[in-house]
Amino acid sequence: QVQLVDSGGGVVQPGGSLRLSCAASEFSFTTCGMHWVRQAPGRGLEWVTVIWADGRHKFYADSVRGRFTISRDDSKNTLFLQMNSLRDDDTAMYYCVKERAPFDGFDVWGRGTKVTVSS
Amino acid sequence: QSALTQPPSASGSPGQSVTISCTGTSSDVGGYNYVSWYQQHPGKAPKLMIYEVNKRPSGVPDRFSGSKSDNTASLTVSGLQAEDEADYYCSSYAGNNNWVFGTGTTVTIL
Numbered sequence: 001q002v003q004l005v006d007s008g009g010g011v012v013q014p015g016g017s018l019r020l021s022c023a024a025s026e027f028s029f030t031t032c033g034m035h036w037v038r039q040a041p042g043r044g045l046e047w048v049t050v051i052w053a054d055g056r057h058k059f060y061a062d063s064v065r066g067r068f069t070i071s072r073d074d075s076k077n078t079l080f081l082q083m084n085s086l087r088d089d090d091t092a093m094y095y096c097v098k099e100r101a102p103f104d105g106f107d108v109w110g111r112g113t114k115v116t117v118s119s
Numbered sequence: 120q121s122a123l124t125q126p127p128s129a130s131g132s133p134g135q136s137v138t139i140s141c142t143g144t145s146s147d148v149g150g151y152n153y154v155s156w157y158q159q160h161p162g163k164a165p166k167l168m169i170y171e172v173n174k175r176p177s178g179v180p181d182r183f184s185g186s187k188s189d190n191t192a193s194l195t196v197s198g199l200q201a202e203d204e205a206d207y208y209c210s211s212y213a214g215n216n217n218w219v220f221g222t223g224t225t226v227t228i229l
Contacts, residue, residue, distance in 0.1 A: 035218075044122065045157070045165065045208050047218040059216035062120070095164055103212045105155030105170035112164055 002026045002108050006096040009113035016086050016117070022079040022096030022110055029077040033099045035106060036070065036081050038092035038115075048094070049081070052102075064090075086117045120213055123148065123221035130227040131199045139224045141192040141209030147219055149190035153212035156185055156194045160205045168207075169194060196226070204228045 008020040020036070036048040049060045049070045058070050069082040079096055094115055098108035124142040131137040141148065141156075148154055154172045157165035167176055169185035172192065182197045192211070196203055209221035 037220075044223040045210070045220040047210075047220060050216060050218075057216070061217070100167070100170055100176075103151070103153050105153070105167050105210065106157075106165075107167045107170070107176060109164040109166070 002098075004096045004098060004108055004110035006094065006110035006113040009094065009115045011116045011118060012086055013119050014087060014117055017082070017084045018086065018115060020081040020083070020094055020096075020113055020115075022081075024077040024079065024098070027098070027108070029072075030074045033102055034070075034072060034079045035097040035099060036079075037095045037097050037106070037109075038090075039095070039112075040089070040092040043092075046092075050099075051079070083115070086115075088117050091115060091117045120147075120217055120219045123209055123211060123219055125207075125209060125221040125224045127222070128225045128227065130229050131196075132229045133199055133201065135199050136195060136197045137199060137226060138193055138195045139207055139209075139226070141194070141211075141221045143190050143192075143211055143219070145190060147211040147213040148187065148192050148209075150214065151212045152187070154185070154187055154192040155210045156183075156192075157208045157210065158203075158205045159208065165208065199228055201228055 006022045035050045051070045067085045093112040096110035097106040100107040156169040159165040173185040
């Protein structure tokens with residue numbers, strides 16, 4: 001069964017750091033672009049970042065550029081999101097997401113991992 | 120990048136149809152045929168319902184259909200059923216490796 005299992009969320013103080021992980025299974029992870037999408041409590045979806053299948057091309061939303069870093073370990077079929085200088089407005093459910101094809105829709109979603117930034 | 124505009128709510132009786140609009144610009148919805156729609160039930164992850172404007176993934180009922188005209192995309196749910204009550208979000212590729220989501224629409228079955 002095609003699956004993404006995201007983890008690593010928790011409570012962190014403003015200015016702190018957190019690293020999210022996403023374990024992929026039952027699909028060809030190494031050939032897929034992967035994204036993170038977040039959803040603040042009671043709010044809509046927000047695209048955060050993408051990493052191409054080649055692992056070299058990475059792009060970020062303006063709201064996180066310079067603070068978040070996406071990476072992947074193809075030997076472990078795992079996606080990461082390093083989040084630094086966290087702010088209150090980074091509080092959200094973070095979803096690991098597989099793209100159906102380059103630039104296309106998102107066809108597989110993790111269950112989400114919750115990040116709370118609070119003092 | 121501004122969020123795509125959707126109506127906050129839509130409703131219909133069982134068996135009826137409901138159409139949700141998603142308005143963007145020529146830089147996103149109007150510029151690419153990479154519009155997709157997602158269904159999200161409370162406490163659950165979103166589910167892909169439509170991709171590339173009007174294509175359905177395997178397993179999605181043909182009651183769900185998509186279309187696009189200029190800068191506005193639409194999702195129509197025909198033959199409404201109780202399980203269709205959920206939040207719906209559109210999304211579009213916006214160029215330069217950016218994606219944008221819609222503001223979301225809550226569909227209520229009357």
